[in-house]
Amino acid sequence: MDGKRKRKLSVAIITFNEEKNIGDCIRSVESFADEIIVLDSLSTDKTKSIATSFPKVRFFEAPFPGHVEQKNKAISFCQNDWILSLDADERANDELQKSIQSFLEAETVSADGYKIARLTFHLGRWIRFSGWYPQRRYRLFQKENAEWVGENPHDYIALKEGSRGKVMKGDILHYSFTDFSHQINTINQFSSIVAYTRYAKGERFSLLKTILKPLGKFFEIYIFKFGFLDGIPGLWIALASSFSTFLKYAKMYELDKLNIERPSNVRKDYGKK
DSSP, X not given: OOTTOOSOEEEEEEESSOTTTHHHHHHTTTTTOSEEEEEESOOSSSHHHHHTTSTXXXXXXXXXXXXXXXXXXXXXXXXXXXXXXXXXXXEEOHHHHHHXXXXXXXXXXXXXXXXXEEEEEETTEEEOXXXXXXXXXXXXXXXXXXXXXXXXXXXXXXXXXXXXXXXXXXXXXXXXXXXXXXXXXXXXXXXXXXXXXXXXXXXXXXXXXXXXXXXXXXXXXXXXTOGGGGHHHHXXXXXXXXXXXXXXXXXXXXXXXXXXXXXXXXXXXXXXX
């Protein structure tokens, strides 16, 4: 470790078939990471061989029980007190890299966790409105004072009661979708997970919500979150968000009224510890 640095940092990443992303993700953090934990949910592509080609990577494999559970498992493998948690399709931009390096060299720190903005590239441009930016969330945190929580797959890091939080300069660059078809595939997958999770918790189908919630979501994204300022991509995002909301309730109908065990695109190992 550099003699100027006062603390060590682990980076935690979960993966599944991320051969197109994992290399760039690791390269964006290897200059300041003391170790990089990659927890893979049994990929069938080259994710493992790419990840393990980096000297700082410690690679683990485990079935996928859910986003919250898997990310907390990745944290449990980290050996250092401070952790940066990323998805494989995310990168630390130059400003964030400098901010983290300064943080590691600081004599003292006055927070237990740091929120970082995330900037998403989609449909040929960086999306700066539509509720997608700055979307600050805790990503750099002390291991003992934070954990992943939330409703799968919409997870987030929460600091424990009494912990102190601050905002760190810089952005996490998010290359979420390769194109609109990729976004639709993701919406289809994530809406299935939400419906499956909510149904397991006791929620049941509502026709009124199926009609009203998608309409409300469109106006929320396009008007109240200024999606119209993102041009045509902003319109597509609002429409896709509305469609995603509809799908959650439509799939709830299948689970509730048609007695299917789970949507067909929810992995069989989902929910297993």
